[in-house]
Amino acid sequence: MFDLRNVRHAYDGAEVLKVASWQVEQGSQWLVLGPSGSGKTTLLHILAGILKPTAGSISIAGEGLTALEPAELDRFRGRNIGIVLQRLHLVPSLTVMNNLLLAQYLAGLAQDRARVREVLTSLGVSDKADAYPHELSFGQAQRVAVARAVVNRPKLLLADEPTSNLDDVRCAQAYGLLESQARACGATLVVATHDQRIKARMSNHYELKEQP
Amino acid sequence: MNLATVSLAYLRARALNTTLNVLLLALGIATITLLLLATSQLEERMQRDARGIDLVVGAKGSPMQIILSSIYQLDVPTGNVSWKQAQELARHRAVKKMIPLALADNYRGFRIVGTNHDYAEHYGVRLAQGRLWQAPLEAVLGAEIAARTGLAMDATFIGAHGMGAGEREGDVMHETHSYRVVGVLAPTGTVVDRVVLTDVASVWAVHADQYDIKDVARIAELLPDDEKELTALLIQYSSPLAAAILPRYVNQNSEMQAASPAYETARLFSIIGVGIDVLRGFALVLILAAGLSVFIALYNALLERRYDLAVMRTLGASPARLMTLMLFEGALLAGIGAALGLALGHVLTELLGVAFKAAKQVAVTGWAWVPEELWLIGLALAVGIFAALLPAWRAYRTDIAGTLARG
Numbered sequence: 001m002f003d004l005r006n007v008r009h010a011y012d013g014a015e016v017l018k019v020a021s022w023q024v025e026q027g028s029q030w031l032v033l034g035p036s037g038s039g040k041t042t043l044l045h046i047l048a049g050i051l052k053p054t055a056g057s058i059s060i061a062g063e064g065l066t067a068l069e070p071a072e073l074d075r076f077r078g079r080n081i082g083i084v085l086q087r088l089h090l091v092p093s094l095t096v097m098n099n100l101l102l103a104q105y106l107a108g109l110a111q112d113r114a115r116v117r118e119v120l121t122s123l124g125v126s127d128k129a130d131a132y133p134h135e136l137s138f139g140q141a142q143r144v145a146v147a148r149a150v151v152n153r154p155k156l157l158l159a160d161e162p163t164s165n166l167d168d169v170r171c172a173q174a175y176g177l178l179e180s181q182a183r184a185c186g187a188t189l190v191v192a193t194h195d196q197r198i199k200a201r202m203s204n205h206y207e208l209k210e211q212p
Numbered sequence: 213m214n215l216a217t218v219s220l221a222y223l224r225a226r227a228l229n230t231t232l233n234v235l236l237l238a239l240g241i242a243t244i245t246l247l248l249l250a251t252s253q254l255e256e257r258m259q260r261d262a263r264g265i266d267l268v269v270g271a272k273g274s275p276m277q278i279i280l281s282s283i284y285q286l287d288v289p290t291g292n293v294s295w296k297q298a299q300e301l302a303r304h305r306a307v308k309k310m311i312p313l314a315l316a317d318n319y320r321g322f323r324i325v326g327t328n329h330d331y332a333e334h335y336g337v338r339l340a341q342g343r344l345w346q347a348p349l350e351a352v353l354g355a356e357i358a359a360r361t362g363l364a365m366d367a368t369f370i371g372a373h374g375m376g377a378g379e380r381e382g383d384v385m386h387e388t389h390s391y392r393v394v395g396v397l398a399p400t401g402t403v404v405d406r407v408v409l410t411d412v413a414s415v416w417a418v419h420a421d422q423y424d425i426k427d428v429a430r431i432a433e434l435l436p437d438d439e440k441e442l443t444a445l446l447i448q449y450s451s452p453l454a455a456a457i458l459p460r461y462v463n464q465n466s467e468m469q470a471a472s473p474a475y476e477t478a479r480l481f482s483i484i485g486v487g488i489d490v491l492r493g494f495a496l497v498l499i500l501a502a503g504l505s506v507f508i509a510l511y512n513a514l515l516e517r518r519y520d521l522a523v524m525r526t527l528g529a530s531p532a533r534l535m536t537l538m539l540f541e542g543a544l545l546a547g548i549g550a551a552l553g554l555a556l557g558h559v560l561t562e563l564l565g566v567a568f569k570a571a572k573q574v575a576v577t578g579w580a581w582v583p584e585e586l587w588l589i590g591l592a593l594a595v596g597i598f599a600a601l602l603p604a605w606r607a608y609r610t611d612i613a614g615t616l617a618r619g
Binding site: 045070093104 | 214217218519522523526529531612
């Protein structure tokens with residue numbers, strides 16, 4: 001599904017990430033593991049196409065990301081990649097419905113309220129469609145963030161530390177949501193985490209070493 | 213869902229700030245709108261009143277006073293001119309037409325203008341009721357007077373001497389000679405709406421007691437020519453060349469004074485213009501302040517929204533789109549401000565018009581448009597967009613990964 005070769009990234013000359021080779025099948029589910037500062041977030045940003053690596057090549061769904069024009073890359077990202085950020089970052093002045101419609105609009109796709117309702121229903125937050133983000137509990141907000149990431153049926157679903165700060169029950173729930181939603185749209189799932197509790201839930205691990 | 217929805221949602225989320233910015237801009241736009249409407253209407257009105265009158269001749273004094281008193285019926289006349297001199301001037305080859313004016317009295321603050329039928333013809337009046345005057349002390353009412361005083365056909369009234377409305381102690385009332393209404397004019401949109409028209413001889417008639425003349429109907433015959441006086445003469449030139457000859461002729465060879473309406477009204481506007489320029493400058497300062505305020509608001513919003521902007525990038529928005537979003541928001545604020553300002557300006561102008569009306573001054577209405585208002589909308593939008601430029605550029609340059617990694 002995606003193919004990373006000799007990907008390296010450096011901030012101000014200090015190398016923070018080094019991936020020699022990593023190939024992943026469509027629909028598979030992966031954990032990116034590693035301690036803080038091992039470049040998990042950087043790797044996720046590179047996979048999401050919002051960070052251009054210092055060196056190396058990435059192809060996702062047959063598309064060479066490094067060769068795309070900026071505008072093509074934005075378009076590709078909107079349509080093919082869903083991201084659940086650690087801090088969720090729902091747009092506070094828009095309702096849940098509009099947050100999801102925004103994802104369709106910015107990706108240049110038709111705005112489909114039925115699809116939005118379907119996704120919200122599958123995540124159990126359909127009654128919150130007209131609520132504003134500040135009216136949601138963290139659990140609800142997280143479900144909405146997942147909904148926003150999958151509403152465009154991405155080929156690749158990325159999640160950054162989705163379970164930190166959650167108790168065991170909620171951790172399992174959050175993880176279950178990502179798993180089931182990724183499966184529902186046939187997306188490849190990559191979760192970056194240092195949370196050892198979910199290590200057992202997924203068989204595919206990619207371990208990042210702390211950079212010296 | 214589109215950029216407008218997002219912009220509106222953001223503006224709503226900061227409702228107080230948005231309201232303040234919109235109001236600030238609206239006040240500036242309203243002030244300029246008011247000035248535009250008032251000056252354009254005053255100018256148009258003054259030009260309409262003076263149209264076709266090339267020269268006004270009155271008693272020696274300020275030329276502007278002559279113009280104000282005899283064309284616009286606003287000021288007191290400079291004095292009287294003799295009937296005989298007027299007749300001589302009428303025969304001058306540079307004069308095509310001369311309309312005599314005899315101003316002395318008023319009815320409840322409205323000028324009583326003694327003249328001949330040429331005056332009515334010059335302003336193209338139409339009668340709503342009755343006929344034009346045929347004898348001294350027959351009066352024809354301008355449309356506004358009929359509406360405001362309630363005088364009807366065949367009603368009689370007495371004039372008060374001078375400009376006062378006859379309401380103050382000491383105002384001389386010509387009680388022995390009353391006017392009779394023989395006609396009411398249709399509205400013309402000119403100075404004629406606000407005057408009582410009558411025969412030149414009426415003015416002599418109300419003062420007939422001074423000459424011991426009892427038969428006022430024949431006053432024009434009975435009064436010796438030496439005693440006859442007029443207030444001003446409205447003159448139409450026979451040729452463009454007359455402009456070079458006649459004023460000098462009048463000023464050098466008679467006790468009269470020539471005044472050019474075109475020159476004096478231009479001078480008047482250049483005097484008023486200083487005040488208007490000050491107000492306009494003040495309004496522009498308001499608009500600039502609004503622009504600055506919009507800039508500060510958008511810049512702060514940009515800082516608050518840096519995660520939103522980064523998230524929008526992850527959702528597929530191009531940098532150009534984020535830039536457009538900020539610019540659109542600036543333009544939207546400015547657009548709302550401009551719309552509100554124009555509306556406010558028109559309402560204020562209308563209120564001003566109502567206030568003016570009570571003071572019997574030149575009428576102004578808020579229900580008229582001038583093309584310059586389009587420029588105002590353009591100006592407001594330009595200010596809004598200009599204020600949004602730097603925030604928009606910062607939005608364009610949003611470092612997604614860096615922003616998200618920090619938060």
